[in-house]
Amino acid sequence: GFEAIISRRLGSKQQRLVIGANDALTLEPVPPELQRRFVLSDAEVLQLARWAVLIEEHTGARRGVPTPMDIEWARDGDSGALFILQARPETVESRRPAGLLRRWLFDPGEAPLLATGRAIGSAVSSGVARVLEDPSQIHCFATGDLLVSRRTDPDWEPILRRASGVITDQGGRTCHAAIIAREMGITAIVGTGDGTRRIADGQLITASCAQGEQGRVYAGRLDYRVEDQEVAALPSTRTRVQLNLGNPDDAFQRARLPCDGVGLARLEFIIANQIGVHPLALLQPQLVGDEAERQAIATRIAGHASGSEYYINVLSQGMARMAAAFYPRPVTLRFSDFKSNEYARLLGGRQAEPLEENPMLGWRGASRYVSAAFAEAFALECRALRRVRDDLGLINAIPMVPFCRTPAEADRVLAAMAAEGLVRGENGLQVSMMVELPANVLELEAYAQRFDGFSIGSNDLTQLTLGLDRDSALVAELFDENHGAVRWLIAETIRRAHRCGRPVGLCGQAPSDDPDFLSFLLEQGIDAISFNADALIRGWLQVAAAERQPAPQGTTPSGHGP
Incomplete structure (x- = not known):
């Protein structure tokens, strides 16, 4: 098996209790060199994990049911030996109903x-x-x-x-x-x-x-x-009901929810809040001219072999946390989809990013990955994902490519992934694509030759179909996934994908807000719908109820296609 350590976090450790004269406990500052060092080695972490598994298996066997345990351990300050102090059944989280x-x-x-x-x-x-x-x-x-x-x-x-x-x-x-x-x-x-x-x-x-x-x-x-x-038992559904996820710190709590995996796991939270540095500033430190920014970056990457290794380490740990929490259920990890104005806010980002008039329609998604100016940064994302799948064994992590404008662009992205060891079809690797542009729908057969599945991004698809900025309050009332043109494109996506033998999901907000839109998706035969955590149980029940209703005769989406 894989001896996978999902994540490592270096605490501040500013003070410690030591035994002084007459066995009295004394509070003293921790030396700086120890503050910058992990308390446990990888081998010690794995030893504690093995003991924890043995204790849970032993207790579960005696009780006749799986039993999560609360385990306390200590390390001898002189010899470094590890000890289990006590273990008792966990009685709070394990008793909290999931539904x-x-x-x-x-x-x-x-x-x-x-x-x-x-x-x-x-x-x-x-x-x-x-x-x-x-x-x-x-x-x-x-x-x-x-x-x-x-x-x-x-x-x-x-x-x-x-x-x-x-x-x-x-x-x-x-x-x-x-x-x-x-x-x-x-x-x-x-x-x-x-x-x-x-x-x-x-x-x-x-x-x-x-x-x-x-x-x-x-x-x-x-x-x-x-x-x-409390929902005692959720009814079975033909449609897979999945979860949207952004923060890896929420993953293990969210994994207790009854769902068929994660339909959309965003990497932007990890990059913005846990990495905090523009990848090009780590690859090309000379880009950063501001001394304060250079110092802030140096502080963040302390303890890592290089800036690029820092990026790969932190990103792979976030990915792994999400994949491990839901294993073996699938977790679809969307490659980063920051726009240039969002990347510019990271440390070192101002020097690395262009100033665009409309970043929403500019340098984002697949076009960014294959650009000579960003290819090295995309390679870091690929290496992080390969570490999660190949080194940690979390092959339920499925990459997804956002905002792909042409099949030729898709070929270049897949080639860039393959150059980093992520070859579609090897080690069970499937690759998905977001359907966000009307052009994606009209050329879906070409994309189906290149990808294993699709996820409809209804937010971008709606704004690009109706020609509006979804962030603008001035036209917010015009944003409508139920517009006939949008419905036609969604129905056509599902029809064409199924004709090519490819599954289709949807990860937008509309099904949570509008039962009629949810019914429309089910009538078209969508394979999966991904909800936010607060809407998951309600969404599951709505899906089950809608599936029990007889399908209207001759149902077709409103609106007109080309």
Whole structure:
């Protein structure tokens, strides 16, 4: 088997307790050279893991059921020998039901209404509003506060992880704040227009998404109730019900949810928040002219053999955490899909990125991977994935190529992957592609010769079909996956893919928000639908219920094709 250590994290270890005179415990600073060293070697980690497996197997055999264990261990300060101190059955997480339907009950009464916008999800949260202009103001933000800002981007994610809710002036239901809020399970109200002016910094507020499509922000900390309904057994479905995942730290908790694997695992969170450095700045340090940035990069990569090894190590650990948590269920890892303005926010990114008028339609996805200016950086992603699959044995990790404009571009991406040892068909490697452009649909037969499956990215497909910017609040009301042209393209994708023997999934937000759209997908015979964690159980039940309904006779998608 594989002796796989999924991830390593170097703690700060600033103080330690040592035995002093008369056996008294003394608190002393840890020497800097020890702070920069891992406490355990790989061999010691594997030894503890073997013991943990033996203890769980022994206890489970005696009890007659698999038994997760809480295990305490210690290391002798003189000899370095490892000891198990005690082991007891874990009684909290293992008893928590995996299938819960959560409902928020809220009545604002006569509370003053401060702002309205688009509700994301159905949650309610209350707390202190923090009106921030820049993510560097994180020191002003306490855990449980509600973020109020003009808009968000990946730089805001450390603040969003502390937040109980987010309210933005700009954006629609597919903007960054909406996507991340769904992923994190927090309240989000986007596109308020003037929320940053109407809500005062430090004001107590309640944000409600429990009153329909309109999200509302009220003055004061108002009461609400949360009802959890346990779903004892989920009905079987023909359609695979999968999960969307972005943060590797959530993977093991999310893996307890009943699902058929991960339909979309994004790498952007790992790159923005755990790596934090532009890959080209690590490969070409001379690009970074700012001394403060150089020092910040040096601090991040300390303890790694090189900048590129740092990138591969951290990225592969994030990938591995997601793949290991769900093993052997499939985990589809989408290669990075940052736009140039998003890459520019990383350390060293300003010098490595062009200034584009419309990054959404520019240097992104497959065209970036095969560009001479970025090919070395894409090779790092491929090496990280190869480490996950070949060295750690996590062959359930399936790569997916986003925003591919032509079949010729697809050939170049597959060749670049093969050059790094990721050869389609070898070691069970399947490669998927996002269907996000109308051109993808019209040439699907050509792509089916190159890829093993497809995932419809309904957000990009809708904006490119209707010719609108999905991040713009000015045209947010026009964004509609139910538009006849969009429906036709989705139905045609499924029809053509199935004719070529290729499965198709969808990982957009529309099925969670619109039961009619979900029914449409099922009528077309979609193979998999991927939901965010907060909508997974409800989505599963909706899929099962819709599949039980008789299919309408002669059902065809509305709209017209070419």
